[in-house]
Amino acid sequence: xxxxxxVLYKGKPCYxxxxxxxxxxxxxxxxxxxxxxxxxxxxxxSNVRGLYADALREELDKLSEKVDIxxxxxxxxxxTLDCVKEIYAFLIREGYGRKDLLVALGGGVVxxxxxxxxxxxxxxxxxxxxxxxxxxQCDSSIGGKTGVDFDGYKxxxxxxxxxxxxxxxxxxxxxxxxxxxxxxFGEVMKHGLIKDAKFYTWLIDQMYEICEKDMDVLExxxxxxxxxxxxxxxxxxxxxxxxxxxxxxxTIGHAIEKARGFRLLHGECVALGAVAAxxxxxxxxxxxMEEYYEVRDMFVPFYLPITVEDIDPEEVLxxxxxxxxxQGGVLRFILLERIGKAVIDTTVTDEEILAAVREIYFDxxxx
Numbered sequence: 001x002x003x004x005x006x007v008l009y010k011g012k013p014c015y016x017x018x019x020x021x022x023x024x025x026x027x028x029x030x031x032x033x034x035x036x037x038x039x040x041x042x043x044x045x046s047n048v049r050g051l052y053a054d055a056l057r058e059e060l061d062k063l064s065e066k067v068d069i070x071x072x073x074x075x076x077x078x079x080t081l082d083c084v085k086e087i088y089a090f091l092i093r094e095g096y097g098r099k100d101l102l103v104a105l106g107g108g109v110v111x112x113x114x115x116x117x118x119x120x121x122x123x124x125x126x127x128x129x130x131x132x133x134x135x136x137q138c139d140s141s142i143g144g145k146t147g148v149d150f151d152g153y154k155x156x157x158x159x160x161x162x163x164x165x166x167x168x169x170x171x172x173x174x175x176x177x178x179x180x181x182x183x184x185f186g187e188v189m190k191h192g193l194i195k196d197a198k199f200y201t202w203l204i205d206q207m208y209e210i211c212e213k214d215m216d217v218l219e220x221x222x223x224x225x226x227x228x229x230x231x232x233x234x235x236x237x238x239x240x241x242x243x244x245x246x247x248x249x250x251t252i253g254h255a256i257e258k259a260r261g262f263r264l265l266h267g268e269c270v271a272l273g274a275v276a277a278x279x280x281x282x283x284x285x286x287x288x289m290e291e292y293y294e295v296r297d298m299f300v301p302f303y304l305p306i307t308v309e310d311i312d313p314e315e316v317l318x319x320x321x322x323x324x325x326x327q328g329g330v331l332r333f334i335l336l337e338r339i340g341k342a343v344i345d346t347t348v349t350d351e352e353i354l355a356a357v358r359e360i361y362f363d364x365x366x367x
Contacts, residue, residue: 002018003020005230007234015165016029016165017142020168021169022171023059024059029165030128033126034101036065038100040060041067041091042069043102045073048110049069056130057069068094070087072113075109076266080149091117102114102126102127103127104131106136107133107135107180108141111140111141113148116157119146124161127163127164129165131166133172133184134185134187138226138229139187141163153258162237174213183268185267185304186249186266186267186269186270186271190246190274193339193342194245196228200339200340204298207301244334248274248342251277252272252277252353253269253273253274254269256269256316259312259315259319260310260311268305272308276357278291279355308361309361313361317350321350
């Protein structure tokens with residue numbers, strides 16, 4: 001049975017997260033946001049285009065007289081202003097106006113780029129998220145953060161733009177490559193670590209079922225993960241306070257992602273960053289040594305890295321300090337006060353960051 005999570009903005013209903021297992025409810029759920037004369041542009045990528053774009057278009061043809069598909073090249077390296085400019089050009093050529101609709105069909109890159117296009121084209125048009133990866137279903141499609149990378153720096157150009165709907169077809173996870181699936185689990189584990197200790201324990205208890213992609217277990221996992229994110233973004237929609245907690249693992253993680261030339265997936269880098277942040281938390285006596293090693297080791301069964309090769313710790317430190325989340329030159333670092341409760345800290349030193357990076361750095365030599 002489908003699940004529905006309403007998301008509030010400033011205390012008022014803003015959009016729903018609709019979790020189901022097929023595209024059968026698309027026409028029903030999209031109907032309030034379109035009309036026969038309103039054009040719909042499905043923005044997808046070259047990986048997803050041949051899997052789901054035609055099936056989604058078939059449903060949307062019931063609602064609109066004109067449904068287009070625009071295909072981006074797949075990959076983080078294409079998350080750029082140049083690619084957004086090409087989307088603008090397509091929309092202009094096809095005569096899209098302010099009352100028309102964009103639909104993001106794909107993972108986090110597609111969702112971020114489509115959302116940013118929607119935020120900026122004609123000063124704003126409606127869009128709907130149809131996330132097809134675990135990472136986008138549990139994290140990036142929720143909360144209205146949109147953007148593109150600039151000069152290799154993650155999400156340096158962006159805007160807040162809430163979707164009209166997030167429609168999750170869990171069946172898309174069946175065609176997801178294992179590495180992509182487990183990359184998304186990095187964000188799922190993060191939600192338990194920062195806000196819900198019971199969820200964190202549940203994830204560990206359900207390890208086998210998650211790895212086997214048991215759909216009933218995945219549905220509960222996605223629902224609980226989305227609930228954590230929903231509650232955080234409702235409280236702080238534009239990251240003036242608690243929403244920064246969602247950046248746990250991202251400060252060092254983004255630096256590693258850039259240092260490795262985006263050859264590691266985002267969720268893999270979040271896992272590495274989460275281990276590093278847990279290490280600093282342990283060294284500050286915020287969590288115990290046993291808790292630190294449990295956090296570190298529990299990424300392993302989900303095929304996520306806990307060490308990284310081919311980096312220069314000093315470069316990672318430099319990239320960390322240029323992170324967009326720094327305010328007035330002060331880095332806001334997310335640490336664990338305990339499992340299930342994260343805090344914002346502005347006192348983490350260069351020496352602590354370096355020690356944490358060296359903890360996860362594997363240089364190929366034995367001690």
